[in-house]
Amino acid sequence: xxxxxxxxxxxxxxxxxxxxxxxxxxxxxxxxxxxxxxxxxxxxxxxxxxxxxxxxxxxxxxxxxxxxxxxxxxxxxxxxxxxxxxxxxxxxxxxxxxxxxxxxxxxxxxxxxxxxxxxxxxxxxxxxxxxxxxxxxxxxxxxxxxxxxxxxxxxxxxxxxxxxxxxxxxxxxxxxxxxxxxxxxxxxxxxxxxxxxxxxxxxxxxxxxxxxxxxxxxxxxxxxxxxxxxxxxxxxxxxxxxxxxxxxxxxxxxxxxxxxxxxxxxxxxxxxxxxxxxxxxxxxxxxxxxxxxxxxxxxxxxxxxxxxxxxxxxxxxxxxxxxxxxxxxxxxxxxxxxxxxxxxxxxxxxxxxxxxxxxxxxxxxxxxxxxxxxxxxxxxxxxxxxxxxxxxxxxxxxxxxxxxxxxxxxxxxxxxxxxxxxxxxxxxxxxxxxxxxxxxxxxxxxxxxxxxxxxxxxxxxxxxxxxxxxxxxxxxxxxxxxxxxxxxxxxxxxxxxxxxxxxxxxxxxxxxxxxxxxxxxxxxxxxxxxxxxxxxxxxxxxxxxxxxxxxxxxxxxxxxxxxxxxxxxxxxxxxxxxxxxxxxxxxxxxxxxxxxxxxxxxxxxxxxxxxxxxxxxxxxxxxxxxxxxxxxxx
Numbered sequence: 001x002x003x004x005x006x007x008x009x010x011x012x013x014x015x016x017x018x019x020x021x022x023x024x025x026x027x028x029x030x031x032x033x034x035x036x037x038x039x040x041x042x043x044x045x046x047x048x049x050x051x052x053x054x055x056x057x058x059x060x061x062x063x064x065x066x067x068x069x070x071x072x073x074x075x076x077x078x079x080x081x082x083x084x085x086x087x088x089x090x091x092x093x094x095x096x097x098x099x100x101x102x103x104x105x106x107x108x109x110x111x112x113x114x115x116x117x118x119x120x121x122x123x124x125x126x127x128x129x130x131x132x133x134x135x136x137x138x139x140x141x142x143x144x145x146x147x148x149x150x151x152x153x154x155x156x157x158x159x160x161x162x163x164x165x166x167x168x169x170x171x172x173x174x175x176x177x178x179x180x181x182x183x184x185x186x187x188x189x190x191x192x193x194x195x196x197x198x199x200x201x202x203x204x205x206x207x208x209x210x211x212x213x214x215x216x217x218x219x220x221x222x223x224x225x226x227x228x229x230x231x232x233x234x235x236x237x238x239x240x241x242x243x244x245x246x247x248x249x250x251x252x253x254x255x256x257x258x259x260x261x262x263x264x265x266x267x268x269x270x271x272x273x274x275x276x277x278x279x280x281x282x283x284x285x286x287x288x289x290x291x292x293x294x295x296x297x298x299x300x301x302x303x304x305x306x307x308x309x310x311x312x313x314x315x316x317x318x319x320x321x322x323x324x325x326x327x328x329x330x331x332x333x334x335x336x337x338x339x340x341x342x343x344x345x346x347x348x349x350x351x352x353x354x355x356x357x358x359x360x361x362x363x364x365x366x367x368x369x370x371x372x373x374x375x376x377x378x379x380x381x382x383x384x385x386x387x388x389x390x391x392x393x394x395x396x397x398x399x400x401x402x403x404x405x406x407x408x409x410x411x412x413x414x415x416x417x418x419x420x421x422x423x424x425x426x427x428x429x430x431x432x433x434x435x436x437x438x439x440x441x442x443x444x445x446x447x448x449x450x451x452x453x454x455x456x457x458x459x460x461x462x463x464x465x466x467x468x469x470x471x472x473x474x475x476x477x478x479x480x481x482x483x484x485x486x487x488x489x490x491x492x493x494x495x496x497x498x499x500x501x502x503x504x505x506x507x508x509x510x511x512x513x514x515x516x517x518x519x520x521x522x523x524x525x526x527x528x529x530x531x532x533x534x535x536x537x538x539x540x541x542x543x544x545x546x547x548x549x550x551x552x553x554x555x556x557x558x559x560x561x562x563x564x565x566x567x568x569x570x571x572x573x574x575x576x577x578x579x580x581x582x583x584x585x586x587x588x589x590x591x592x593x594x595x596x597x598x599x600x601x602x603x604x605x606x607x608x609x610x611x612x613x614x615x616x617x618x619x620x621x622x623x624x625x626x627x628x629x630x631x632x633x634x
Contacts (some may be wrong), residue, residue, distance in 0.1 A: 004035040013047070024049025026060075041066045056080045070094040083107045083165035096121040107162055109136040124148055136160045138176065151184040161197070175200040175211065181222075189253070193227075194220040200306065202278045209277030212238070223247040225257065231268075239271030243296075257300065261558065264296040266307075272314060288314030294334050302363050305334035320484045322382035325354055337363040344373070350390060358396070366400030377412050386521075388414040390457065403561065404452045405483065408461035411460030411475055416521075418466030453486055455479040462492060469496020469527070471508055481519060488515040492523075499529040506531040 011028045030043025042065045050057035057079035064073040071093055078086035087104030098119045103112040115130040121127075125147020133140045138159030145151040161173040176198045183191035199211035210233070218227035224246040243264035249256045268275065269291045276286040294307030314328030325346035332341045339360040347353050358371030373394040381388040394410035458476045465471075473492040481487035494511030506529030514524040520542035 004033050007032045007034070009043075020052060022049075022051040023047055025049075037067055041071075050079070060415050061266075062219075066093065068095075069256045085111070085161060086165060087111070098126075106135065109160070109162070111135045111163075122147065125150070135163050138163075149184075149186055152181065153183075154181040156180070156195070161200070172202050173200065174202070178523065188222045189220050189248070190222075191218075191220040210271060220248075223249075225260075231270075231272065233270060238274070239266075241266045241269040259299055259301060262296065262303075263300060264294075266292065266294045266296065268292040272311060284316055284318040285319075286314060286316055286328075288312075288328065290314070290330075298337070303337050303361070305339070307334040307335065308332065309334075309339060314346070320482075321380070322384075322387070323380050323477055324348065324382070337361055341371070344371070348379040348439075349382075350377070350379055350389065352376065354378050354380075354394075367398075368400055369396055369398040369403060371396040375407075375409070381414075385417050386415065388457070389460075398451075403452055404454060406454035408456045409458075411457050411462065413461050413463075414475075415463040415465070418464060418469060418523075451483040453481055453483060461495065464492070464497070468500040469497060469508075471495075471511065473497075473511070473513065477515060480517070487517045487519050487521045488521055489517040490515055494527070499527070501529070504531050 002189060008031045013023045013026045013028075015025075016023045026033060026045070026047030028043065028045050030041070033040040035121075042061040044320045045060060047060045048058065057077055059079075060075070060077045062073065062075040062077075065071045073091045073093055074089070075091075076083075076086075076088050083106050085104060085106045087102055089100055089102035092099045100117045100119075101113055103110070105111055112134045114134055117131040118129045119126045120129070122145060125145055127145045128143055130141050130143040130153075133142060139157045140159050141155045143151075143153045147625050156177050156179055159177050161175045161177055164173060177195055178198075179193070179195035181191075181193050181195070183189075193216060195216045195444075197214045197216070200214050201209045201211040213232045215230045215232075216227065217229075219225070224244070225248055226244045227240075229241045230237060237329040241264065243262055244598065245257055245260040245262050248260045270289070271287065273285060275290070288426055290311040291308065292307070292309050294305050296303050296305050298304035305370055309330060309332040311328065311330045314330060316325040317323065318329055325348055328346040329343060330341065331343040332339050334340075339362070341356070341358050341360075344356040344358065345354065353376045354373050355376075356371055356373030360367070361368040361370070364431050373396070374392070375394055376388055376391050378391070379387065379389045380394075381390075389412045390409040392411055394405065394407040394409070397406075434548045456478055460475060462473045462475055463471070466471050472495040474495055475490070475492045477490035477492075479486055479488050486583075492513040492515075494508055497508040497511070499506040499508055508527060508529045510528040512526040514526070515521060516524065
């Protein structure tokens with residue numbers, strides 16, 4: 001083509017994985033024309049479900065047209081990196097200058113470049129001219145330089161901390177920051193931070209910490225760094241901290257700080273929940289006053305700590321399990337990188353108690369738990385559908401992200417409601433249907449770190465109610481699954497009880513409930529009940545699939561035949577009334593067979609009576625009352 005060479009590329013990608021990049025689906029179309037002294041590039045990218053460098057892009061659409069390195073690039077992207085974001089950008093590109101304009105949002109809050117961001121080539125890097133950015137109700141002016149002599153200069157005015165999730169996923173901090181940050185590397189490090197944060201808090205899926213105000217002043221010069229911080233709540237100072245790092249190496253700043261020798265002091269006297277909820281552990285909550293004094297040496301990745309933790313009249317509560325431990329007393333000592341609890345004790349409703357010891361290890365930058373408790377008649381599970389008061393040892397193990405709760409417990413007493421297990425849930429799970437989105441563009445929402453269960457529970461008297469049953473049982477169960485979705489295997493054996501069926505009360509004389517490890521619990525019932533009322537004998541057998549069967553005497557069948565006439569059936573307004581097999585005076589009704597009457601009832605998930613087949617009858621004859629139907633076979 002006039003002495004030029006043309007190269008074209010048309011690529012489709014489906015489930016492609018590279019070391020630093022993964023693509024669910026996408027397409028690249030492009031062409032390159034090579035002429036003497038002129039190179040033209042024209043191309044477009046349309047991709048979905050990209051994973052790269054810890055960032056998830058639901059969609060990326062871009063097109064570019066460049067001649068000898070100058071031209072325009074337009075891009076529209078949406079995704080998640082700790083927070084959901086979208087941005088629409090237009091860049092005017094030349095070999096030594098890039099000018100970018102655009103706007104978007106982070107977690108549905110507007111993010112706008114108030115002026116074009118101008119980058120110019122500077123030595124072996126690029127220099128960013130001061131650029132004003134607005135996010136939600138805050139404003140920032142950012143400038144800096146890349147390359148061998150990096151610089152960062154940021155001025156903040158009422159900037160929401162949620163924007164930090166883009167750089168540090170799962171940080172989940174909220175609050176408003178104002179102040180200044182300056183950092184430069186010119187042969188050695190020099191930097192300074194002066195920040196005031198109003199309403200600092202952390203919000204998880206279940207809990208949010210009480211907002212506090214924090215002031216931070218930090219400086220770094222050469223191979224030394226220092227910081228001071230003050231925390232204020234309700235106009236009172238509740239915490240102070242100061243730290244010094246020296247010497248600092250010449251590598252990556254964050255890595256060097258984590259591994260540099262340090263001297264630090266921490267003093268805190270205030271609400272426990274303010275600190276606890278900042279930790280991100282959401283399976284249970286700690287509240288009440290706490291006092292902490294700690295002197296820290298070593299390194300952040302392997303600290304050496306001296307000090308103590310003390311609290312009285314604390315409280316542990318879990319919205320997931322219904323656990324409530326009150327009058328909590330904690331005495332702990334910092335030894336090396338561990339916090340050693342000499343005493344952990346509290347009470348539960350009904351004169352129950354929990355006592356224990358254990359450690360929290362802060363080495364490696366995580367809080368690893370190793371706690372052991374002894375429960376005595378403690379009410380540790382108290383949900384709407386299930387409750388348990390137990391005695392025995394309990395262990396809590398965690399590496400800082402989820403963990404395991406285990407033990408071998410004697411069940412003193414408890415309760416279980418048949419047909420209501422699905423009503424209890426730790427966090428409501430909304431069934432969301434995405435409209436107008438390709439499946440590859442859907443971003444999954446983060447979930448709680450799992451806390452797994454591993455319990456053996458036996459003995460006790462468990463009250464089982466629901467679906468007409470009111471009874472007492474003994475148990476032998478193994479509990480696994482997670483704290484918000486427990487799974488039970490084993491069985492419960494009948495001690496005594498009654499079963500209400502068709503207006504009659506039957507005495508339970510045999511019963512086994514088998515749990516198969518499903519969630520929500522949907523056990524198999526193997527129950528037999530008998531009744532003898534005014535000479536009318538009947539036996540109810542409740543078996544697999546939640547079905548009930550009655551074997552009735554001749555007298556009981558005569559009672560049914562005499563009780564229901566066409567008039568009473570009509571008055572009850574049953575959908576299939578009059579039932580030809582039960583209303584003996586109806587002209588189409590055959591006489592009763594001498595065979596036993598057989599009623600089949602569906603009790604799965606607590607739904608109303610549901611029947612199949614022909615014929616139905618009401619259990620009472622109250623005029624005007626709409627009642628469920630029964631099946632009768634003869």
